[in-house]
Amino acid sequence: MSNIKMLLQAATCFLLLSTTAFAVPIEKRENIPCMIRGDRDIPERLQTDIPFLVESVTCDENIMLDHDIPDMISHDVRFSEIDFRVEKVSALGYSLTHFSKLSNDQLKKTADVYRALEIAATSTGNERLLDALKIPLLFMELQFARIGGNNLEIIGIRDKLLKVSTSDHMTIQEREKFERLVYSPLRDEFDFVVQAPHIHHRRRRRLA
Template identity: 30%
Template sequence: MFAKSSVIVCALALVSGVLSAPVSLSKRQNPCFVTGSVALPAEVADSLAGLSGVTCNPSVEVIPGVPDVTSNGVSFSSIDFQKSKLSPVGFALESFKTPCDPAKADLDLLQNQLNVYLAVEAGVRSQPNTSAVLAKLKGPKFFLQFQIARARTALGEQLGVADTVEHQLGKVTKNAVGASADEIAQVEDLATTL
């Protein structure tokens, strides 16, 4: 009888440990910028591995509950669309320019700028009731992806459908909260300059 009960106790302890492990493990695996309790969409969660070099400054919040983030020297707070009086896409047009020949763009800089926007987006999505901020954040994020697509196309790279200038242009214009017709026209003009 004693042997059976100790086996049951050991089995229960083992099951209990196994069942609780994923919860604590997943919390430890969350990047420092995913601070909320809302589950991330699969597309966003899948992109987190690519942001492993992003660091956080928990003493500065850029959006309630979301710390400032830095990727290779570029911090979100230094390129925060919320500090501008322009629309988010208008801000992106002013802040994330490429040379006349997009092949000469600094792809590393654009990628680091995009990394901090992607990290903040993940942080925002992990917080409850942030749809208004998220809608505005998407304009600059997609504009950065658009600029990277332009530069890579100008360099002669073959891009997948989701990475093309045309596809990214559609994402920018669809997510151009508060953008003027002139700002949209400027983005469309850039799409023809490759």
């Protein structure tokens, strides 16, 4: 009888522990933003973006972009429709074609879905996707710097982007087009404003 009692007690303890163990994660998952897909640490520079992205970005679980990462949507902008990986050009070439003439509002929404995807990739430890996202994210950061008229920041981002692009099969024509864009004034016909969106409030330390 003592063995049976011990087994019953062990089974009871297991059931209690199982109920507690499974109840807590479910409750926590309900409060986790949809762009956080894994349990990897997210750096502070991205953590500060999350409260703002939660307000503007939703996830479409019916379309998976990369393993367990869903499509990111900000209003009328879907990542799956502006995925730089689908065209047979470099990431810089895609950015020059698709992101250089966006209105401020469209640029913000595009940056939001790309930043949300960066957070998703970071949370899952998807280094391959993170590396691929560097160039388009830097390109959009450059556009916001041009909007703000910060010449030192523009040059800093330019240099960083060109350094990253060395492994991106950038063509000579793309390099020349990019250089012309960096030093050209913003066109009046595009609805740019001086204030950049929230996710670009962080400013680099000015060079001496």
